[in-house]
Amino acid sequence: xxxxxxxxxxxxxxxxHLLGRRISQIQIRQPRLRWPVPTEILSLQGSTIxxxxxxxxxxxxxxxxxxxxxxxxxSGSMRILPSTEPSTRHEHIKITLDNGASLxxxxxxxxxxxxxxxxxxxxxKLIHSLGxxxxxxxxxxxxxxxxxxxxxxxxxxAIMDGHTVVGIxxxxxxxxxxxxxxxxxxxxxxxxxxxxxxxxxxxxxxLQQAIQQGGTxxxxxxxxxxxxxxxxxxxxxxxxxxxxxxxxxPVTRITQGxxxxxxxxxxxx
DNA sequence: AAAGACACCTGTCCGC
DNA sequence: TGCGGACAGGTGTCTT
Numbered sequence: 001x002x003x004x005x006x007x008x009x010x011x012x013x014x015x016x017h018l019l020g021r022r023i024s025q026i027q028i029r030q031p032r033l034r035w036p037v038p039t040e041i042l043s044l045q046g047s048t049i050x051x052x053x054x055x056x057x058x059x060x061x062x063x064x065x066x067x068x069x070x071x072x073x074x075s076g077s078m079r080i081l082p083s084t085e086p087s088t089r090h091e092h093i094k095i096t097l098d099n100g101a102s103l104x105x106x107x108x109x110x111x112x113x114x115x116x117x118x119x120x121x122x123x124x125k126l127i128h129s130l131g132x133x134x135x136x137x138x139x140x141x142x143x144x145x146x147x148x149x150x151x152x153x154x155x156x157x158a159i160m161d162g163h164t165v166v167g168i169x170x171x172x173x174x175x176x177x178x179x180x181x182x183x184x185x186x187x188x189x190x191x192x193x194x195x196x197x198x199x200x201x202x203x204x205x206x207l208q209q210a211i212q213q214g215g216t217x218x219x220x221x222x223x224x225x226x227x228x229x230x231x232x233x234x235x236x237x238x239x240x241x242x243x244x245x246x247x248x249x250p251v252t253r254i255t256q257g258x259x260x261x262x263x264x265x266x267x268x269x
Numbered sequence: 270a271a272a273g274a275c276a277c278c279t280g281t282c283c284g285c
Numbered sequence: 286t287g288c289g290g291a292c293a294g295g296t297g298t299c300t301t
Contacts, residue, residue, distance in 0.1 A: 002294060034277070034296085057295075074294055075279080090279085109278045111295060126297085153272060161272095162296080169294055218294065219281080257273070260292080274300080282292085 002072040004057060004134065004167025005210035006221050006229060010078050011054045013224030014103070017080045018049045022098040023063070030092035033110050034073060037093070040116040041068065056130050056166035060121045067121050073111030075220040079104045108220060131165045134203050139165050141197035148188035148196060155191060156184035157257050159203070168203065171216055174238045174262050176202045183268045184261045185254070209234065237262040 002010070026045050031037040047065035054060070059070040072078075083102040087094060093105035093114060105114065117124055131147075132138035144165070151158050158164050160173050168176070177184050179202035182195055191199075215221060215229030218239070222228060237244070240251045244264040254261050 006294075032278095071295080073278095073296090076294095107278095108280065109293085111277065151271085157272085160295095171294065216294075221294070258275085259295095272301085274298105276298085277296100280293090283290090285288090 003169035006215035007057050008211050009215040022048050025096040027094040034113040037114050038116045067117040069115040069121050071113040075109040076107035076112035077222045131163050134165050141200050144196045145193050151188035155188045158188040171238045178237045
């Protein structure tokens with residue numbers, strides 16, 4: 001999916017089009033997403049969108065009649081289009097606004113979700129027990145050192161676990177470990193405090209840069225205006241497309257937790 | 270509590 | 286060209 005920078009990019013693209021707008025119609029073209037789209041969503045027709053928020057990789061939409069919790073899964077994206085624009089093959093949800101614009105949810109693999117929340121979406125069972133936001137002050141070296149102390153798993157798996165820190169998926173895990181020169185296979189509990197501090201900094205730097213570039217597009221992701229995410233050009237190891245930019249040796253691909261890991265054996269010890 | 274495997278689904282790419 | 290298999294941004298759930 002869409003990792004944190006792609007969800008943040010989506011939120012920023014949507015905000016100016018949605019805030020204060022009244023929802024005139026909600027069409028569920030394909031209810032079979034990761035979970036069936038609840039029919040309560042339709043009760044938001046006629047409501048006014050008051051605010052948007054991102055928590056982890058969830059996009060929260062608050063209206064005066066209830067809230068929506070969105071997740072983009074592996075291949076989801078959102079676009080703003082004129083309501084007259086025809087729907088395409090994998091467009092599963094269409095929300096028509098009172099000004100002739102519309103929000104479209106597109107997701108070829110259908111691993112994404114749209115859920116309804118009567119009360120505080122931050123207290124939803126999928127969300128309430130998640131770890132800190134990586135760009136917040138709560139995610140700092142003291143915190144990461146403490147949470148790695150007892151962990152026997154590889155550091156890459158540890159930072160992709162949403163109970164440690166949210167928002168980091170396969171791409172940004174690989175890129176952060178490259179930037180901090182840490183071998184992804186190293187057990188979390190065996191990494192020095194100094195190096196974990198460097199990792200915290202690397203994560204914050206990479207995510208901020210990716211947000212500035214509008215995220216990373218591999219196949220499906222697009223910004224809300226249809227442009228791709230330009231951080232793809234800044235990837236150092238993910239995708240194995242080129243040699244290591246530091247030492248020029250080939251990038252290595254291994255499998256960890258059924259996901260591909262890309263790293264430089266020479267630079268990441 | 271923690272770690273690992275599996276499932277969900279569609280599309281693309283590569284080798285034969 | 287066609288077909289089979291591997292692989293793809295995530296994460297809840299089940300099993301050890």
